[in-house]
Amino acid sequence: MKENNYDYSVVKGFAYSAVFWLIVGLVVGLWLAAEMFYPALNLTPWLAFGRLRVVHTNGLAFGFGFAGIFACSYYMLQRLTRTSLAFPGLARFHLYLFNVAIALAALSLFAGMNTSKEYAELEWPLDVVVVIMWVIFAVNVFATLIKRKEKQMYISLWYIIAMTVTVAVLYIVNNLEIPVNLFKSYSAYAGANDANVQWWYGHNAVGFVFTVPILAMFYYFYPKSTNLPIYSHRLSIISFWSLVFAYLWTGAHHLMLTPLPEWIQTVAIAFSIFLIAPSWGSVVNGYYTIRGRWDLMRTNYLTKFFIVGITFYGLQTVQGPTQGLRTLTAFFHYTDWVVGHVHMGTMGWVTMIISASLYYIIPKISGRELYSVRLANLHFWLIFIGQLVYTVTMWIAGIQQGAMWKATNPDGSLTYNFLETVTALYPYWYIRFVGGVIYFVGILVFTYNLIMTGRSGKESVPEPQPQTA
Amino acid sequence: MDWRVWTYLGFGTALVVTFLWIIIHYYRPQRKKNVETPKYRMLEDDE
Amino acid sequence: MNIEAKPITFAILATVVILIGTIITLFIPMFLPSTQPVSDYIKPYTAIELEGRDIYIREGCNNCHTQTVRPLRTEVIRYGEYSKPEEFAYDRPFLWGSRRTGPDLNRVGGKYPDSWHYKHMNDPRSMFPKSNMPAYGWLAKRKLDTSYSFKKVSILGYGYSEDEVNRQIQEYRKKVTSPTYNAKAIRDQITPPELRNELTEMDAIVAYLQKLGRDVKMLKKKEAVKVAEAADRPGALKNPFEGKADAIKEGKEIFQNNCSACHGDDGKGGIGPDLTDNEWKYGSSDEAIFNSVAKGRPGGMPPWEGSLGKERIWKVIAYIRTLGKR
Numbered sequence: 001m002k003e004n005n006y007d008y009s010v011v012k013g014f015a016y017s018a019v020f021w022l023i024v025g026l027v028v029g030l031w032l033a034a035e036m037f038y039p040a041l042n043l044t045p046w047l048a049f050g051r052l053r054v055v056h057t058n059g060l061a062f063g064f065g066f067a068g069i070f071a072c073s074y075y076m077l078q079r080l081t082r083t084s085l086a087f088p089g090l091a092r093f094h095l096y097l098f099n100v101a102i103a104l105a106a107l108s109l110f111a112g113m114n115t116s117k118e119y120a121e122l123e124w125p126l127d128v129v130v131v132i133m134w135v136i137f138a139v140n141v142f143a144t145l146i147k148r149k150e151k152q153m154y155i156s157l158w159y160i161i162a163m164t165v166t167v168a169v170l171y172i173v174n175n176l177e178i179p180v181n182l183f184k185s186y187s188a189y190a191g192a193n194d195a196n197v198q199w200w201y202g203h204n205a206v207g208f209v210f211t212v213p214i215l216a217m218f219y220y221f222y223p224k225s226t227n228l229p230i231y232s233h234r235l236s237i238i239s240f241w242s243l244v245f246a247y248l249w250t251g252a253h254h255l256m257l258t259p260l261p262e263w264i265q266t267v268a269i270a271f272s273i274f275l276i277a278p279s280w281g282s283v284v285n286g287y288y289t290i291r292g293r294w295d296l297m298r299t300n301y302l303t304k305f306f307i308v309g310i311t312f313y314g315l316q317t318v319q320g321p322t323q324g325l326r327t328l329t330a331f332f333h334y335t336d337w338v339v340g341h342v343h344m345g346t347m348g349w350v351t352m353i354i355s356a357s358l359y360y361i362i363p364k365i366s367g368r369e370l371y372s373v374r375l376a377n378l379h380f381w382l383i384f385i386g387q388l389v390y391t392v393t394m395w396i397a398g399i400q401q402g403a404m405w406k407a408t409n410p411d412g413s414l415t416y417n418f419l420e421t422v423t424a425l426y427p428y429w430y431i432r433f434v435g436g437v438i439y440f441v442g443i444l445v446f447t448y449n450l451i452m453t454g455r456s457g458k459e460s461v462p463e464p465q466p467q468t469a
Numbered sequence: 470m471d472w473r474v475w476t477y478l479g480f481g482t483a484l485v486v487t488f489l490w491i492i493i494h495y496y497r498p499q500r501k502k503n504v505e506t507p508k509y510r511m512l513e514d515d516e
Numbered sequence: 517m518n519i520e521a522k523p524i525t526f527a528i529l530a531t532v533v534i535l536i537g538t539i540i541t542l543f544i545p546m547f548l549p550s551t552q553p554v555s556d557y558i559k560p561y562t563a564i565e566l567e568g569r570d571i572y573i574r575e576g577c578n579n580c581h582t583q584t585v586r587p588l589r590t591e592v593i594r595y596g597e598y599s600k601p602e603e604f605a606y607d608r609p610f611l612w613g614s615r616r617t618g619p620d621l622n623r624v625g626g627k628y629p630d631s632w633h634y635k636h637m638n639d640p641r642s643m644f645p646k647s648n649m650p651a652y653g654w655l656a657k658r659k660l661d662t663s664y665s666f667k668k669v670s671i672l673g674y675g676y677s678e679d680e681v682n683r684q685i686q687e688y689r690k691k692v693t694s695p696t697y698n699a700k701a702i703r704d705q706i707t708p709p710e711l712r713n714e715l716t717e718m719d720a721i722v723a724y725l726q727k728l729g730r731d732v733k734m735l736k737k738k739e740a741v742k743v744a745e746a747a748d749r750p751g752a753l754k755n756p757f758e759g760k761a762d763a764i765k766e767g768k769e770i771f772q773n774n775c776s777a778c779h780g781d782d783g784k785g786g787i788g789p790d791l792t793d794n795e796w797k798y799g800s801s802d803e804a805i806f807n808s809v810a811k812g813r814p815g816g817m818p819p820w821e822g823s824l825g826k827e828r829i830w831k832v833i834a835y836i837r838t839l840g841k842r
Contacts, residue, residue, distance in 0.1 A: 035648070036617070039641070042650035049617075049650055050576025080511060112574035116609050145523035153520050154507040161523065165531045169538070178671050180664055184570070186671055191604025192552045193545065195612055200542050223512060233508045234495045237520075241491055244530060248537030257586040258612055259601035261551055264541055271537070330588055334616040406590050413825025414593055417774055418619040423646045507520075 006078045007088040008365040013095040014071035015358050019447050021063025021102060026440050028056040033436050037429040046110040054109045054121045060346065061119055061209060063102045068354035069213040070098065070137065075361055076156050076220050077141060081148030087140050094136045101129045113183045117198045119205050120174050124185045127175045138164050155236040159216035162244050166208045174201035192260050200251035207247040210345060214353050215282055218310060221357045223289065225302040231288035239281030246271045246278065253324035256333065272321040279317035286310035301373045305356035305380060312348030331406065336425065337398025340391040347387040347439060355446055362453050369460045371452035375445050382442025389435030397428035555602035558731045560674040563665040563681045564688045568724025571655065571717050582613035583622040583728065593822040596623035597732055608672060618649055623729040627818045631699035632778060632787045633722045638706045643777035656706045656718035688723060689715045753803040757834040767835030770828050783839040788816065794840045805833050
């Protein structure tokens with residue numbers, strides 16, 4: 001009984017694009033990790049750390065992250081509205097434009113065309129392409145929502161709408177720039193204002209790219225995989241409004257103790273602390289959903305991805321506001337601690353949830369069973385352990401470097417010169433590299449499993465139809 | 470007290486009131502059925 | 517109000533909700549002059565410094581170096597006076613950074629001579645064997661493109677005429693290509709012959725690095741002179757560690773960690789002068805040498821009193837005294 005002709009080709013396209021850019025981004029990441037202790041790897045200008053790091057962050061946040069978000073959004077949008085995409089042709093154009101844009105982005109960043117604003121490094125012609133692409137996506141989102149056949153919108157759709165409007169505002173405001181020529185522009189804002197705009201953008205990119213759409217996936221694919229209704233829809237709604245309201249105030253916690261006006265810093269940290277509440281609203285929802293059914297952690301291979309993912313989300317959202325407090329930021333900021341923090345979120349939460357969502361989607365849309373549950377379990381343990389090795393090592397390195405920067409002799413002079421605080425970190429950087437390799441192997445297993453599912457997985461037996469209301 | 474203090478207090482109170490209103494609004498017992506329906510609906514497959 | 521069934525109303529409401537924090541913490545401060553004050557003593561970048569800044573941006577230096585010294589005791593000792601908002605009035609984009617894989621650079625201007633930067637940029641490990649900074653010698657092999665310089669300073673509103681921009685470019689070219697340029701030896705060594713009379717990208721980035729924090733330092737220096745005139749001169753200082761074997765051994769270690777990059781492993785000189793020849797530019801007494809190390813000397817020696825402290829400086833001097841006696 002297929003009353004709706006869901007369009008899955010674009011979902012599939014984005015899913016495989018996500019995996020492709022994930023592998024590219026991780027290879028670059030491993031190269032960077034090795035450059036930290038083996039500088040001879042800065043072989044050419046375009047392989048030098050300063051240019052390569054930008055390819056890593058953009059490739060993973062935009063190439064992998066957004067491709068995964070688009071794949072899951074187009075899927076959830078159709079399923080939750082019980083209708084096909086309003087403009088399937090436009091969505092396919094979106095898919096092609098997206099991959100061309102990411103490829104051009106990588107090339108231009110390798111070439112050093114770079115505005116220097118973190119996660120907004122693309123030069124203005126590509127910014128224009130990104131905005132066009134976003135409009136195309138938004139048109140499909142809203143047109144599909146309007147023609148929906150399901151009266152009420154489930155929470156995942158709320159999060160998708162919030163992402164759609166907020167990313168547009170963030171991206172346009174932070175990328176306002178005055179072109180010098182096709183390859184170079186200057187920010188519209190100066191100094192402290194530019195910093196304020198940048199970290200309002202930077203932190204909300206974390207909020208509306210690494211949190212909001214990932215929560216949309218969590219709230220959809222987790223109940224679907226376990227066949228358990230989410231514990232409380234009302235709690236998720238209250239978390240939603242407090243989260244989207246409070247997030248926009250918090251960017252300046254990246255600028256503590258800088259020349260930015262002090263009140264903006266104080267307001268930012270106050271709202272950051274408040275954000276623990278809505279974040280944990282989702283964590284509580286995740287844990288309570290599975291209450292009485294914890295056996296699913298063993299019997300349903302996808303459950304552990306979601307539970308571990310939301311656990312890291314919970315840790316992340318406590319660690320973030322805490323390290324923003326003035327006393328702690330004075331110690332931790334600018335060290336590897338923050339690098340560890342970011343990677344717990346991206347490796348432990350974002351990638352964990354996107355992986356699980358794709359494991360759910362690909363068998364569903366190809367009508368085949370997952371190629372191998374054992375490989376999926378292996379993938380889980382590799383990325384879980386790889387991520388922990390990575391982040392814990394970086395936290396320790398951060399504590400060590402923070403302490404060395406602060407250390408003084410009895411006469412008030414500094415105990416260590418700067419270079420001594422760098423060379424002390426080499427051992428940690430070796431271990432971090434190993435953690436990255438373990439993680440990367442996990443992702444290779446994941447890729448193999450997905451490809452084999454699409455190619456040779458067993459045809460799945462149609463499940464017995466539940467009674468539709 | 471000068472206007473800054475009043476603005477600050479007013480804004481803070483408005484935030485708290487709005488927050489409480491949202492909670493009361495969604496947690497009113499007569500709304501429960503309506504608000505909690507989507508979480509069951511999303512589990513039903515239509516294929 | 518059943519917004520969960522009205523997507524457009526919902527989207528509008530969501531937009532309003534996200535804009536409240538945005539307006540209060542972002543747009544309102546933008547229109548308050550106190551957020552980004554402008555001060556007379558902070559000068560805009562010259563056309564060359566700006567070109568250097570653009571190379572700094574292109575190479576992503578901000579990914580490893582911050583440009584904001586926080587008002588923390590050890591940070592001020594390590595880098596210098598903490599950063600002031602007015603310093604960034606001409607910075608578009610800002611370059612405060614987010615990770616210190618390398619040291620902060622907001623006070624690096626004037627800390628070292630130009631020759632230090634040429635040598636270090638060309639091959640960081642020739643000075644600090646354990647450094648992990650990429651080598652940027654190739655910048656010296658690229659001619660500086662100044663064809664957009666005037667357009668750039670016009671967009672940024674620095675107020676230079678086209679003639680002024682050309683004059684700045686020519687003046688800087690004259691400075692670095694002059695036979696008396698104090699970094700001539702190292703510059704010639706790393707610059708290919710056909711570019712020695714031209715401006716290279718390396719010249720521009722060195723010019724930019726030397727500008728960082730310069731205006732604040734100039735201000736401090738003016739204040740400092742007044743203080744120095746008023747203060748009493750202390751009696752002649754003597755090295756308490758002179759000839760003590762333990763101190764000399766420790767001094768050697770301190771020397772190798774902090775001084776050898778410029779004065780050579782054996783103290784025979786490099787960027788900085790030879791310390792073994794018993795010739796002392798600023799006087800050979802303990803006090804004179806102590807002052808050179810502690811307070812620094814213009815255009816060359818950085819001040820070390822804050823980071824090393826008096827005791828370790830005396831130990832280094834005790835070690836240096838052993839070098840000349842060989």
